Amino acid sequence: MSKKLHNFNAGPSVLPKNIFEKTSKSILNLNESGLSILEISHRSNQFKDIFSEARELVLNIAKLDSNEYSSLFLQGGASTQFLMVAYNFLYNNAGYINTGSWSAKAMKEAKLFGNVIELASSKDKNYNYIPKNYNNTSDLDYVHLTTNNTIYGTQFKSIPNFNQSIIADMSSDIFSRDIDYSVFDLFYAGAQKNLGPAGTTLVVIKKEIIKKIQREIPSILNYKIHIDKDSSFNTPPVFSIYACLLNLREIKTKGLESIESDNKTKADILYDEIDNNSCFVGFVENEDRSNMNVTFNLTDNNNSEIFEKICKESGVIGINGHRSVGGYRASLYNALQIGSVEVLVTCMKEVESLINKK
Numbered sequence: 001m002s003k004k005l006h007n008f009n010a011g012p013s014v015l016p017k018n019i020f021e022k023t024s025k026s027i028l029n030l031n032e033s034g035l036s037i038l039e040i041s042h043r044s045n046q047f048k049d050i051f052s053e054a055r056e057l058v059l060n061i062a063k064l065d066s067n068e069y070s071s072l073f074l075q076g077g078a079s080t081q082f083l084m085v086a087y088n089f090l091y092n093n094a095g096y097i098n099t100g101s102w103s104a105k106a107m108k109e110a111k112l113f114g115n116v117i118e119l120a121s122s123k124d125k126n127y128n129y130i131p132k133n134y135n136n137t138s139d140l141d142y143v144h145l146t147t148n149n150t151i152y153g154t155q156f157k158s159i160p161n162f163n164q165s166i167i168a169d170m171s172s173d174i175f176s177r178d179i180d181y182s183v184f185d186l187f188y189a190g191a192q193k194n195l196g197p198a199g200t201t202l203v204v205i206k207k208e209i210i211k212k213i214q215r216e217i218p219s220i221l222n223y224k225i226h227i228d229k230d231s232s233f234n235t236p237p238v239f240s241i242y243a244c245l246l247n248l249r250e251i252k253t254k255g256l257e258s259i260e261s262d263n264k265t266k267a268d269i270l271y272d273e274i275d276n277n278s279c280f281v282g283f284v285e286n287e288d289r290s291n292m293n294v295t296f297n298l299t300d301n302n303n304s305e306i307f308e309k310i311c312k313e314s315g316v317i318g319i320n321g322h323r324s325v326g327g328y329r330a331s332l333y334n335a336l337q338i339g340s341v342e343v344l345v346t347c348m349k350e351v352e353s354l355i356n357k358k
């Protein structure tokens with residue numbers, strides 16, 4: 001038996017343990033079918049049942065009507081959605097809120113298809129806050145925002161109002177909280193942060209906006225075709241979708257309200273320690289702090305060796321900050337247990353008492 005590890009990685013990231021057990025079984029024998037999940041046909045009734053349950057659960061959890069919205073499990077990651085959104089829906093101007101590297105990458109792709117207007121940016125402070133005022137927003141095909149900024153650790157606590165369609169990259173906080181998903185005409189998320197393993201990207205789209213597609217688009221990048229083909233225009237990533245289904249069932253059972261409350265408890269414990277421990281300082285403006293990705297630094301970088309040694313001994317892994325921010329980042333996705341946060345906090349307290357003894 002290996003020592004228990006506390007996985008704070010930003011993505012791919014921690015998932016509920018029973019999903020590892022169930023998916024392991026499915027690789028040998030899916031639901032007593034005699035076939036492995038890795039070999040069943042995506043056209044088989046067995047997979048069709050899995051797929052339709054997963055697609056229905058997404059809408060059910062988001063409280064969206066299946067007559068109005070469609071859920072798709074595509075490939076190519078959230079990064080493909082950066083260009084697909086613009087290819088399908090950007091004809092004149094689109095507004096983008098620039099809250100970090102992922103937003104900036106979305107803007108870069110969108111510029112290939114039309115005029116990108118930066119409605120606001122927090123680049124002036126290395127993206128350590130969420131801008132609250134936006135430039136004039138008339139005449140936009142849509143507004144794009146990133147609900148949670150995985151690298152910097154900021155999060156929109158509420159979704160701003162716009163008259164236009166809102167399209168959101170929710171890769172790192174999808175189904176982590178109970179928000180009104182109907183404010184979006186489209187939202188997407190690479191599965192590997194809070195939904196399941198890498199290999200599929202969830203897209204939820206309001207069917208009505210399909211009418212806005214005006215140009216000819218290669219089939220694989222055309223939302224209308226994916227909707228018409230029930231998300232099976234090409235071979236769907238069968239295994240990733242199965243693992244997502246198992247997690248969606250857990251999310252449904254627990255409920256977004258209770259998930260949000262647990263996530264808040266975990267984040268509060270860690271932010272509290274950051275604020276009260278003389279060896280650490282938070283990176284983000286208090287009001288914009290993410291409950292998913294907590295970014296912080298040592299007040300004295302000379303203590304990094306000792307902190308990292310203590311973490312290693314305690315089984316804390318994956319807390320190194322992204323290279324563009326430095327310092328540390330602890331990702332507290334749904335499946336991360338409160339006990340793991342407590343272990344990290346203990347490591348931080350240990351650093352403080354060692355330093356104070358010196």
Ligand SMILES: *Cc1c(COP(=O)(O)O)cnc(C)c1O
Nearest residue numbers: 077078079102150169171172190
């Ligand atoms: C990880 C991440 C992405 C990139 O996702 P891929 O699936 O690797 O393309 C995009 N946006 C956000 C907010 C992310 O956290």
